[in-house]
Amino acid sequence: MTPGNSNDSNRRFKPLTVPRRTVMGPGPSSANPAVLRAMSLPVIGYLHPAYFDVLDEVETMLKEVFKTEQRAFAVAGAGSAGMEAGLQSILERGDKVIICSYGYFCERQVLMCERLGAEVVELRSEWGKAFDPQQLSDALRQHPDTKLVVSIHAETSAGTLHPIKEMSDIAHAAGALFMTDTVTSLAGCEVDFDGWDLDFAYSGSQKCLAAPPGISPVAISERALDHIRARETLPSSWYLDLSLIADYWGPEHKHHHTNPVNMVYGLREALALTLNEGLETRWLRHERVAAALRAGLDALGLESPVEESARLNQLTVVSLPKGVDDVKLRGQLFDMYGIEVGRGLGQFAGKVIRIGLMGESCVPANVFNLLNALERLLPEHGYETGKGVGTGAAAAKLASEPAPLY
């Protein structure tokens, strides 16, 4: 008998089941079935030569997705593991770090830097607007001893996209290293690691790459790796030391911790699907499907607190009209329509809902389902919408574009 495979109906624990949901929140997004299939392949040893072939292929694919000729690999853990690996590995106690702060996840970066004893300069700027690079220039003039500038490309809490290349150029002109968060941007819009001269970028598997959460793809410059190897003190985290993780993924595959092999299979398949679709095509899909959603929301008279030029395609923030109950509306969407959208975080808590269109979840069908549900539910909250107005506007927007991409 196969252990754990008993058909005995008297067994204490039945096989796991979970409800089907349309995941349209800030992440995770739906995982592609091919990714889930790859994750069910047999476990092999993380020091087995056949597994090294998988690692090498994943590194090659990640380089293409990050657009880098330098190093790219994956940190075992959520996007926050990539974030913490970068901060822990680059900064030493007492180092000065500037954090460009325009959302909830920027505030998480501040908390991490404070824990590791860095001297933090937080450059706050308004949520819902693109960061003004001039603010960074001014701050670096005041703090010429800054070691690292930290930023977020796509701030999921605020629904904003930020001018990373300009920020990176300014940081380097002042002699600082530059790192950015691409958790929500990678594979959903352009990320150009070498072209933007980045030093470290981390992402997450669970957003536009359409894999389950649990692994954090990263890219790192030669300059940043040299900096980490030349530190006076070792990073306080052994597990998240990027130089050790780079050595495991590198040609010698030096032993580090047990690699999450099945997560890597899933990442490999997600990267294959992304590159087979084509990066540009995938970005365009995110652009067009988000444009259809926005057309529908506009037609329903729903507004966004995010300035138009800074809006993310992957995540749309919608202000709740007066009288619309945030918790009740999200509950109705979930219970009656099986649709999961996100709540507002931080400054936006209780005031907005956040609609994700990422990776596998970024398809017109999801846009129509959600708009249809909103048209039906909002009148119950005292906000009148014409039936078919939002879905009609979304359909018209899609019809105005060239042939479908999905």
Ligand SMILES: Cc1ncc(COP(=O)(O)O)c(C=O)c1O
């Ligand atoms: C921009 C951004 N950075 C970091 C994170 C943290 O990622 P994780 O929840 O995978 O740790 C998130 C999560 O949603 C995010 O949206």
